[in-house]
Amino acid sequence: MSEPAPAGLNTLSVGTDGPRVAFLHGLFGQGRNWTQIAKALAGPDGTGARCLLVDLPDHGRSPWSEEFSFEGYAEAVAATLAATAPGEQWVVVGHSLGGKVSMVLALTRPELLASLVVVDIAPKDYGDLDRFRGYIDEMLALPLDELTSRADAEARFREPDPGVKAFLLQNLRRSGTDWSWQANLALVAADAARGSDSDIAGFPDLAGRSWDGPVTWVAGGKSDYVRDADVADMRRLFPRARLVTVKGAAHWVHTDAPAVVVETLRRVVRALG
Secondary structure (H helix, E strand, O other), X not given: OEEEOOXXXXXXXXXXXXXXXXXXXXXXXXXXXXXXXXXXXXXXXXXXXXXXXXXXXXXXOOOOOOOOOHHHHHHHHHHHHHHXXXXXXXXXXXXXXXHHHHHHHHHHOHHHEEEEEXXXXXXXXXXXXXXXXXXXXXXXXXXXXXXXXXXXHHHHOOOOOXXXXXXXXXXXXEEOOEEEEOOOHHHHHHHHOOHHHOOXXXXXXOOOOXXXXXXXXXXXXXXXXXXXXXXXHHHHHOOOEEEEEEOOOOOOHHHHOHHHHHHHHHHHHHOXX
């Protein structure tokens, strides 16, 4: 059942027994994007885990913020985890934007984490949101006041890749005859307009902090988000980081290679003893 967490972020729980595992999605995603992975991890054939699929601020059914901040996102997640399971530690899994949030969480609230899994992102400034600018422009161009149905929206949306189209249009919501974007598109568009000064594309300077807990760093073999040059910075922040490269997978590693991701997470959970 989906319900607001006590701290205000919307969550979905999967599984009833085992270690706590929280999933943080990427830009324009939502917690339920990880449902398949969570069910496999929590199910009878899995390790056994209590999974929490979190909608980050400005995404899914979670509240919007007035300005973007990795530290603000991380603190909202920290409050949600602490309220959901007081005194317990979590395996935190973060992809892309969620991966950066999870790293900031480990560096600022280390007492909450037993282990960290970072999926296809590095702790660096990517310069701008050019990778996502086309998606942002497509979403802004969709004439919400003219839409008659979801099929109409799909026909008008220009994205040629059916997978990407479905991923982005999951953010489209209807209330009566009114349509709106569930994600805080205005905030992301304003950040993208800043070009190389984008906060979302960057990574905060956390004054030399590091976290010495276990970190599994998962990279897509066909993705360019993680490069050899990123290893030194990752291990400066996370000395115990272990890089796992998934052959044939692009940026959405958990979509391209779900079985590999599930097995990787099973090993992480089992290592907790």
